[in-house]
Amino acid sequence: MRNIVAIAGKDLRSYFTSPIAYVILTGYLLLAGWFFFNLLANFNQMLMAYMTFDSPEMLEALNLNEWVIAPLLHNLAVVLVILVPMLTMRSFAEEKKSGTYELLMTSPISVAEIVAGKFAGGFIFLFVLVALTGLYPLILMWFGDPEVGVIVSGLLGLLLLGASFVAIGLFTSSLTDNQIIAAVSCLVVLLLLYIIAWPAQSAGDMLGPFLRYLSLTEHFNELVKGVIDTRDIVYFLSVIVLALFLTLRSVESMRWR
Amino acid sequence: MIEVENLTKRYGDLVAVQNISFSAEKGQILGFLGPNGAGKTTTMRIITGFLPASGGTVRVAGFDIFEQAHEVRKRIGYLPENPPLYNDMTVWSFLSFVGRIKGLSRTEIPEAAERTIQRCGLKGVSKRLLGHLSKGFRQRVGLAQALIHDPSVLVLDEPTIGLDPRQIIEIRSLIRDLSGERTVILSTHILPEVAQLCDKVVIINRGRIAVEDTIENLTAGRSLEQVFLQYISRDDTEHEMEPTPGATA
Numbered sequence: 001m002r003n004i005v006a007i008a009g010k011d012l013r014s015y016f017t018s019p020i021a022y023v024i025l026t027g028y029l030l031l032a033g034w035f036f037f038n039l040l041a042n043f044n045q046m047l048m049a050y051m052t053f054d055s056p057e058m059l060e061a062l063n064l065n066e067w068v069i070a071p072l073l074h075n076l077a078v079v080l081v082i083l084v085p086m087l088t089m090r091s092f093a094e095e096k097k098s099g100t101y102e103l104l105m106t107s108p109i110s111v112a113e114i115v116a117g118k119f120a121g122g123f124i125f126l127f128v129l130v131a132l133t134g135l136y137p138l139i140l141m142w143f144g145d146p147e148v149g150v151i152v153s154g155l156l157g158l159l160l161l162g163a164s165f166v167a168i169g170l171f172t173s174s175l176t177d178n179q180i181i182a183a184v185s186c187l188v189v190l191l192l193l194y195i196i197a198w199p200a201q202s203a204g205d206m207l208g209p210f211l212r213y214l215s216l217t218e219h220f221n222e223l224v225k226g227v228i229d230t231r232d233i234v235y236f237l238s239v240i241v242l243a244l245f246l247t248l249r250s251v252e253s254m255r256w257r
Numbered sequence: 258m259i260e261v262e263n264l265t266k267r268y269g270d271l272v273a274v275q276n277i278s279f280s281a282e283k284g285q286i287l288g289f290l291g292p293n294g295a296g297k298t299t300t301m302r303i304i305t306g307f308l309p310a311s312g313g314t315v316r317v318a319g320f321d322i323f324e325q326a327h328e329v330r331k332r333i334g335y336l337p338e339n340p341p342l343y344n345d346m347t348v349w350s351f352l353s354f355v356g357r358i359k360g361l362s363r364t365e366i367p368e369a370a371e372r373t374i375q376r377c378g379l380k381g382v383s384k385r386l387l388g389h390l391s392k393g394f395r396q397r398v399g400l401a402q403a404l405i406h407d408p409s410v411l412v413l414d415e416p417t418i419g420l421d422p423r424q425i426i427e428i429r430s431l432i433r434d435l436s437g438e439r440t441v442i443l444s445t446h447i448l449p450e451v452a453q454l455c456d457k458v459v460i461i462n463r464g465r466i467a468v469e470d471t472i473e474n475l476t477a478g479r480s481l482e483q484v485f486l487q488y489i490s491r492d493d494t495e496h497e498m499e500p501t502p503g504a505t506a
Contacts, residue, residue: 099337107359
């Protein structure tokens, strides 16, 4: 356990002593703020328009959760698809390139501890990002009346989604000593998993549901809607465990190559 | 302390190291010589457990490096050819980190880091970032990370490469100080270094041991250069006359 903490702490510190963490945090919050501002402005405009119609049913249908928070979370999920590969690309590739890999691999710690430590480091950083996203719903609660449960469920979804991204990023980084290759292949995998359900409607009764099941978006969407279903949680946890297991194998494989 | 027996390493068809055996006793400094590409780094990487072997065994301090890798790693300090440094860490935080992953307890670390910093002459730079250090200091930090957990075996891959003459002298005297209770294996291209430092020499050529002996026996009346060239070239002509099974593969 202490080895995991040591590795996680080392990785976290390196995010923050290099500009990486600040660039990612700034970029993420800037984009999130812009999305939030526009969604809210849009919402306001619609509210005004509906009020002139003077129809209470239509006004009833307009709610902050559905028109501001849900699209905000979906937009941020896309931002994470792009940012997380840049966060994780260094994790193994850089160690290999700079030779510190030899230090880690000849120390009395197990490969599982290295992988777990690196995942923990990335996860904690992601947690900070997602927690900061929570500021925007907080602003809404100050002025409006969104449903808190749905917000929490959506943020949980974003966290689980991001954690899966981190795990997949670790895996692609473990395959190479080139950071660009690690980042690009992670981005491709994430995008694929993101849009894999697009042909689901025309894919038939067997393949369609299967593609839907594989899709990160489908499961994320359920959580954003406020439905905390064990099936979705299990899906994300399986992605994380599978990606970390593959990372473990890929790091260990160096020993029998 | 270190026993290498019939060690073989293949990368696909390429045989990097073939059936080599040698040993080093406690307190000995063993010089590992050979031309570039002879298999020195590969052998050292296997001894430290970084690479697996294709065949043969290595025992360090009585532990098998394949069966009891964890025990071996606790007892080995390793300085690879490029010192493994995190450029965005300070000397102090780097050594504390290495201390932790080498298994020192939280309370032991400050003392161990202080001791190694003192020993390797890093006192003035302990708060500097590794990325800002000169080559000589980087090499010393590399040595410091190999020493922090007070290992009984030190494996140093070309510890004096790229240093200026004064730094070379400093590192050499440091290595000499460090031996004593420890077993040191060091590889180098600088032959006088071996003559000055080492008790025993292993010359490796094309993945095979050309000779293993003490300095006194080898250099009786000759310079180490002559000995080195003799063993390297003798092996070359043998290769031309009878191709080895590995070379035909």
